[in-house]
Amino acid sequence: MxxxxxxxxxxxxxxxxxxxxxxxxxxxxxxxxxxxxxxxxxxxxxxxxxxxxxxxxxxxxxxxxxxxxxxDPILQGRFTDYLRLHQELGEKEIARCGAEDTECKQLAQMYLENITKNLEEYFETYQCxxxxxxxxxxxxxxxxxxxxxxxxxxxxxxxxxxxxxxxxxxxxxxxxxxxxxxxxxxxxxxxxxxxxxxxxxxxxxxxxxxxxxxxxxxxxxxxxxxxxxxxxxxxxxxxxxxxxxxxxxxxxxNLEGYPTDPAYREFYRDIGYDLPMDYIRPYIHEPEVRVFTGFKYFAITGKGVHKNFYRPEEAKKRVSEHAANFLYTARKKGEDLDKILxxxxxxxxxxxxxxxxxxxxxxxxxxxxxxxxxxxxxxxxxxxxxxxxxxxxxxxxLQPSFSSWGEGGYSDVWTDGANVWIYRHLHKAIERMEELALRFPDQSSLKKRFLNQAAREVLLAMASDWPFIIHNGTSANYAEKRLRNHLGNFNVVYENMCKNAVNTEWLVKAEKKNIVFPDIDYNMFNLQSTRNRYNG
CATH class of the missing domain: 3.20.110.10 (Glycoside hydrolase 38, N terminal domain)
Known part of the structure; x- marks a missing residue:
């Protein structure tokens, strides 16, 4: 060994x-x-x-x-459309680069080959x-x-x-x-x-x-x-x-790790942002929302605006060097640890x-x-x-200590000034979900589905992604909207159940939109049974 x-x-x-x-x-x-x-x-x-x-x-x-x-069949179909759209873009890029940007033509061909390979494997190997x-x-x-x-x-x-x-x-x-x-x-x-x-x-x-x-x-x-x-x-x-x-x-x-090497491909320089709108419009989102297309022709180079063209052969050399360096470092650490472990x-x-x-x-x-x-x-x-x-x-x-891998080592990323407001609403929703589970245990038929949907909305609101996105300031509006929608949906159930009623029309629409966790059981939030499970 x-x-x-x-x-x-x-x-x-x-x-x-x-x-x-x-x-x-x-x-x-x-x-x-x-x-x-x-x-x-x-x-x-x-x-x-x-x-x-x-x-x-x-x-x-x-x-x-x-x-x-x-x-999910809907998302599987949309991924197929996504690949085919990018396959069309790849063919268009090869023609454009051949006429205008010959140094990028080889890269365009590489991207098109990758897309074609993904399409073949997605259908033939994995059946989606x-x-x-x-x-x-x-x-x-x-x-x-x-x-x-x-x-x-x-x-x-x-x-x-x-x-x-x-x-x-x-x-x-x-x-x-x-x-x-x-x-x-x-x-x-x-x-x-x-x-x-x-x-x-x-x-x-x-x-x-x-x-x-x-x-x-x-x-x-x-x-x-x-x-x-x-x-x-x-x-x-x-x-x-x-x-x-x-x-x-x-x-x-992100300061000195292998991915920062200047020979590697630059993530943020993409034709979705670089090329004229008239050319790229069919491959971005309406109305004229520029997005990453995956067609990127520049290397990291440095922190300035100027970027060198990406050269896969140079990147391949770095890959081999960095792989060898990684194993060398692990080996040297092992030699030092052998003396004390x-x-x-x-x-x-x-x-x-x-x-x-x-x-x-x-x-x-x-x-x-x-x-x-x-x-x-x-x-x-x-x-x-x-x-x-x-x-x-x-x-x-040994009893480990509270920690995370986030900046600062604790919860700063998920509880900063921009996103900490989330938790007073989220914690209240959890408390109310516990209340519903205690007041209406082991329901059947429509009430069971209604309460299951409430539990589903609470869990989706608990995702760490939303406060993380808000913290980073990327797609923050979408993340905040998702949070408000999930909490608002939960409140629909709570307010109706307080009247011992079910909003059937709303329930059918909500179930069709969020089909995750089909086997969810809202009784998981029954605080009495939770204490019995984890304390006895």
């Missing part, structure tokens, strides 16, 4: 965005970009390694909201259901699929609402079983958001491990014996794996999957290079958290 183990966890997540009431919707492009630039290329890369006999193992989290959208690709890789032992909270809620901000935390965890596990036909053994804590006690909800659902930020162990009351290089066991026996900040930063840092070190790395391919165009290629080089080494291996626990079943028992 190699001396140094790397446990890579990737979290694939998109907020639940589905607007069948419009023929085309701007924010749905977030999903389509992730599918075409991250999920399909990553599946392609994993299957290529498997077919060539390159050994690898990693942990992959797929959020319930993402799974719901990936299997790419979750089957992840299931296949889990069955072959290359991926360990895990889940995350139902709507990617940042749990520390709901620590005083056990019914809401319990619903987020229980529904997530239930959703995972529906999609993958097995109970997940791991759990991705959104934003590495941990607070003491959250492990009780995970244990209830037979979860064995979760990931933590580095400072969660550093700030624990009891000194940690093996640093971030081995898991700790919470007092209830659920294991926490703290990510390695140094190795993570080589990839994650009583076991082989385990380096936990946790990333958003969309970093690879979408934000960092060369990211999937870098990951492939790392896995290939690691497979040829005799001192570094990629293994899952469960594999490591089998080798070392005993761990230090």
């Amino acid at each position: 190699a001396k140094n183990s790397i446990g890579l966890i990737l979290n694939a997540h998109m907020p639940y965005i589905r607007h069948p009431e419009y023929p085309r919707f701007l924010e749905e492009d977030w999903l389509f970009e992730a599918i075409s630039e991250t999920y399909l290329p990553m599946l392609r890369m994993f299957k290529k390694l498997r077919s060539e006999g390159v050994p690898f193992k990693l942990t992959f989290s797929l959020s319930p909201t993402l799974c719901s959208m990936l299997t 259901d790419i979750l089957s690709g992840f299931r296949d890789l889990e069955e072959s032992g290359h991926l360990e699929l895990i889940t995350t909270t139902a709507t990617h809620a940042f749990l520390p901000l709901f620590s005083e609402y056990p019914s809401a935390v319990g619903a987020q965890v229980e529904l997530a596990v239930q959703s995972h079983i529906n999609y993958f036909k097995k109970r997940p053994k791991g759990f991705w804590l959104p934003e590495c958001g941990y607070y003491p006690g959250v492990e009780e909800y995970l244990q209830r659902e037979e979860i064995e491990f979760f990931q933590l930020s580095a400072q969660s162990l550093v700030l624990a009351e009891e000194p940690v014996e093996r640093g971030n290089y081995a898991p700790v066991a919470c007092p209830n026996g659920v294991f926490g794996f703290a990510r390695d900040f140094h190795l993570t930063n080589l990839v994650w840092s 009583d076991r082989d070190p385990f380096f936990t790395l946790a990333f958003d999957a969309e970093l690879f391919g979408h934000w960092w165009f060369e990211g999937v290629d870098w990951l492939e290079a790392v896995l290939r080089k690691a497979a040829k080494s005799d001192d570094i291996t990629f293994e899952t958290q469960l594999d490591y626990l089998k080798r070392y079943p005993e761990s230090q028992v």
Whole structure:
């Protein structure tokens, strides 16, 4: 067995965005970009390694909201339209570049080939259901699929609402079983958001491990014996794996991480913004809303306005160099740790999957290079958290500290001056949902559906995406509108149920719009039964 183990966890997540009431919707492009630039290329890369006999193992989290959208017939059809529209643009770009911009023609051809490949695989390999690709890789032992909270809620901000935390965890596990036909053994804590006690909800659902930020162990009351290089066991026996900040930063840092190399492709220079409106209008959103098209011809170059043309051959060299540097750094850390640890070190790395391919165009290629080089080494291996626990079943028992991977290490990102107003309304909605669950337990027929819709709206409002988007100032109006709509929808149910009535017309429309969590049970919010479950 190699001396140094790397446990890579990737979290694939998109907020639940589905607007069948419009023929085309701007924010749905977030999903389509992730599918075409991250999920399909990553599946392609994993299957290529498997077919060539390159050994690898990693942990992959797929959020319930993402799974719901990936299997939704309406969104599947719209993704197909998205690819075909971009295929048309690619053909148009090859002609334009051949006449006006010959240096970009090769890049346009590369993008068109990628789009065509995505179309073929989406239809022929996956029959529009790419979750089957992840299931296949889990069955072959290359991926360990895990889940995350139902709507990617940042749990520390709901620590005083056990019914809401319990619903987020229980529904997530239930959703995972529906999609993958097995109970997940791991759990991705959104934003590495941990607070003491959250492990009780995970244990209830037979979860064995979760990931933590580095400072969660550093700030624990009891000194940690093996640093971030081995898991700790919470007092209830659920294991926490703290990510390695140094190795993570080589990839994650927006100041000096690998993706900032000037040879790599610039994300923000896109023909959707660069080319004249008359030319690009058919491929953006009405009325003349410019968007990213994926056709990008410039390298990062530097911080100035001037950008060099992107050269894939130069980027390919950097990919190989950065992959070698990453493994060299891990190896050197392992040599130093060998002098002080009583076991082989385990380096936990946790990333958003969309970093690879979408934000960092060369990211999937870098990951492939790392896995290939690691497979040829005799001192570094990629293994899952469960594999490591089998080798070392005993761990230090320790209570981790409240933390996150957000700026400042706590909740600043989700509770700043721009978004903190959310929580007085959201907490009140949770309290009222608990009230409804207590007053109207175990309802049937229309009332059950009405109350289930109320629970669905509360959970969707709890998504960490909305305060994060507001914090960043990107699509803030949309995020605020979504929050207000979900809370307003909940209030429709609350006000009607206070009169012991059901608004049937409203209910039918709401159910058709948000079809996520078809098996939801509003009784999850029954505070009395929640206390019985988690305290007894």
